[in-house]
Amino acid sequence: MASSVAFFACILFSCAISVSFAIEQGFAGNYFSPFETEVRLENAYYKVEQAQRIILKTGANTSVAAVLAISNNIQKAQLIFSGDSFNYYLLLIENSFDSTYQQVLASPLALLAQPDIYLKRTNEPFATTRELKAAPSGVEKNTEKNAEKSTDAKPVNSNHSVMNNARQKVQPVNIAIIDDGILLKHPALAHITPLFSYDVQSQSLDAQHKTKLDGHGTRIAGVLFAKDASNRVSGMAADANLIAIRSPSGWTSETLLSLQLAQLAGADLINCSWDMVVLVEPIADAIRHLSMNGREGKGTVVVFSAGNDGQHIHKSMVNIAASGALLVGALGTSGAPLVSSNYGEGVNVWANGQKVITLSKRGGYSVVAGTSLAAATTTGMAAQIMAADSSLDTSQIIVALTKKAEIDKTTNNGKINKND
Secondary structure (H helix, E strand, O other): OHHHHHHHHHHHOOOHHHHHHHHHOOOOOOOOOOEEEEEEEOOEEEEEEEEEEEEEEEEOOOOHHHHHOOOOOEEEEEEEEEOOOEEEEEEEEOOOHHHHHHHHHHOOOOOEEEEEEEOOOEOOOOOOOOEOOOOOOOOEOOOOOOOEOOOOOEEOOOOHHHHHHOOOOOOOOEEEEEEOOOOOOOHHHOOOOOOEEEEOOOOEOOOOOOOOOOOHHHHHHHHHHOEOOOOOOEOOOOOOEEEEEEOOOOEHHHHHHHHHHHHHOOOOEEEEOOEOOOOOHHHHHHHHHHHHHOOOOOOOEEEEEOOOOOOEOOHHHOOOOOOOEEEEEEEOOOOOEEOOOOEOOOOOEEEEOOOEEEEOOOOOEEEEOHHHHHHHHHHHHHHHHHHHOOOOOHHHHHHHHHHOOOEOHHHHOOOEOOOO
16 A cells, blocks of 8 residues: 555656745745735635646546646646545646636636645644633633634543543554654654655655754654653554654645545544645545545544634634534633634534643654644544444544543533543
């Protein structure tokens, strides 16, 4: 499996050196000339960047040759996500971007077309861990606007004691981490041999951290996979199989490719401990497909962070609005949401966000908190549920997650019930 995925990944971007170089060198290069634009969403405008690349959705049987025939200005067409009834291609445009874009839109092959859009990801590992004074039900955020936090989402069983003591044998489960680089040589990860390791930016078979900005992925890997001789860190799914995908940017094309590689590598769960503010349809399509068709029809569970801006979010604002994905908010140890956690009808699960010890990219220890931790915790709990009963589909796993720890205000003073 890993060799076939590696082959796919390596042949996907034959001009990848030029593109990757352009991204890292500040928008220079022949194939990359992004410009800012605005999108309107719910009476607000958001600035995004877009490149002279087009994301094209076609039917599943549309060939690369047919896509290239749309316009002579399409220098290359590359498959970046394959669904059950559709494909997504990345088109590199040589010149005359605007007219070529119109040609693509007018093509009978085009089910959807949009520029390759850069949506900044947020994945702060040190979110504010001050709690609201009340429990999640009926609380209000302590701001001038007093924006009401949503009460529909359920908490999962995820506090410090569970984080440190609930590690189970989850060897059959394949967990993909899509994040920045992971220090796979960390002593507490020495037991891990990734099923697949890939860097989407450099197109190399190595998800190790590459820049000074990397480090978040190692923290998340620690929450899930660490086996530490001193027992300072105990991963929630330490015996699971790791699929490590380094994808630190927010380009739509790179996110789609990351999801495709996770799919080809056989991911049962995909952890994305980051959030993006705007929903783009290609990513929503990919998540819907994974949640419905992954794991031989039982569905791949895709987990995202709600974000640490302390803001109200709704379903159309976030890239996990697709059915089947989990958007996770952060709770404190008392069961109250953290002030920093985003909230609203887009959040469908809450989990622990109070800081815990995890792994550092320097080979030692660090801490992680907020919705990044909450998402990883939810992934760990889902892995344990899946390992106990591999027949469960995505919707059943989500129900099991929320049932694992209902808030019992009568017997547990509003805290997460640890006894289920």
